[in-house]
Amino acid sequence: MALQVPVLFGSVRTERRGIKAARFVVNELKKYGCEPALVDAKQYDLPLLDKMYKEYDAGKAPVRLEELAKLYRAADGFAIVTGEYNHGVQPGLKNLLDYFLEEYYWRPSAIISYSGGYFGGARAAVQVREILGELGMPAISSVLPIANVGSAFDDAGEPSDPKFRSRNEDFFNEFVWYMEALRAQRAKGVPY
Numbered sequence: 001m002a003l004q005v006p007v008l009f010g011s012v013r014t015e016r017r018g019i020k021a022a023r024f025v026v027n028e029l030k031k032y033g034c035e036p037a038l039v040d041a042k043q044y045d046l047p048l049l050d051k052m053y054k055e056y057d058a059g060k061a062p063v064r065l066e067e068l069a070k071l072y073r074a075a076d077g078f079a080i081v082t083g084e085y086n087h088g089v090q091p092g093l094k095n096l097l098d099y100f101l102e103e104y105y106w107r108p109s110a111i112i113s114y115s116g117g118y119f120g121g122a123r124a125a126v127q128v129r130e131i132l133g134e135l136g137m138p139a140i141s142s143v144l145p146i147a148n149v150g151s152a153f154d155d156a157g158e159p160s161d162p163k164f165r166s167r168n169e170d171f172f173n174e175f176v177w178y179m180e181a182l183r184a185q186r187a188k189g190v191p192y
């Protein structure tokens with residue numbers, strides 16, 4: 001079975017640019033033999049967190065959360081696409097992440113950061129790494145930073161720079177390696 005990879009994206013702005021980066025990640029993961037699923041915070045339209053998924057009685061959680069729980073339980077890894085607002089994590093992404101916890105455990109994550117400027121969301125990537133560690137899906141070493149996100153892709157997520165794809169092969173190969181490794185390890189059982 002192909003590696004199952006939810007791709008979490010958290011900008012809910014009307015004029016959002018990062019969705020093109022998220023589409024690139026989805027398209028690219030397919031090329032590496034994975035089965036990605038875009039989890040778009042705008043589409044899920046979750047309110048600011050009141051109750052986490054696990055705080056609902058069995059079968060009583062909103063349908064959207066049940067859908068995400070099912071997707072996350074089947075996941076082999078999580079691709080986290082983060083923009084940078086005021087040198088920090090986008091609130092839409094943090095809110096999306098905070099709804100769940102145990103569903104993330106024992107899987108690797110990979111950080112794709114972006115911004116409208118030159119630094120490619122590097123400062124948000126540092127913060128997101130800490131958060132993902134706490135959520136039980138530690139991030140792989142490599143980060144894929146995307147500068148000038150507005151012009152880096154067309155609307156379908158195709159990179160404007162023909163060399164962009166080959167420059168990021170190591171990132172995707174590393175992510176796939178960790179997903180395969182932890183899938184094999186999870187099959188033997190998990191510590192708790």
Ligand SMILES: Cc1cc2nc3c(=O)[nH]c(=O)nc-3n(C[C@H](O)[C@H](O)[C@H](O)COP(=O)(O)O)c2cc1C
Nearest residue numbers: 011013015016017018083084085086087115116117
């Ligand atoms: C509230 C806000 C804060 C921002 N802060 C930063 C920042 O700290 N560093 C940066 O490089 N770009 C910053 N930007 C520019 C964003 O990188 C750029 O607008 C990007 O397209 C935002 O992602 P989105 O369009 O997917 O929402 C900021 C944008 C917004 C809306």
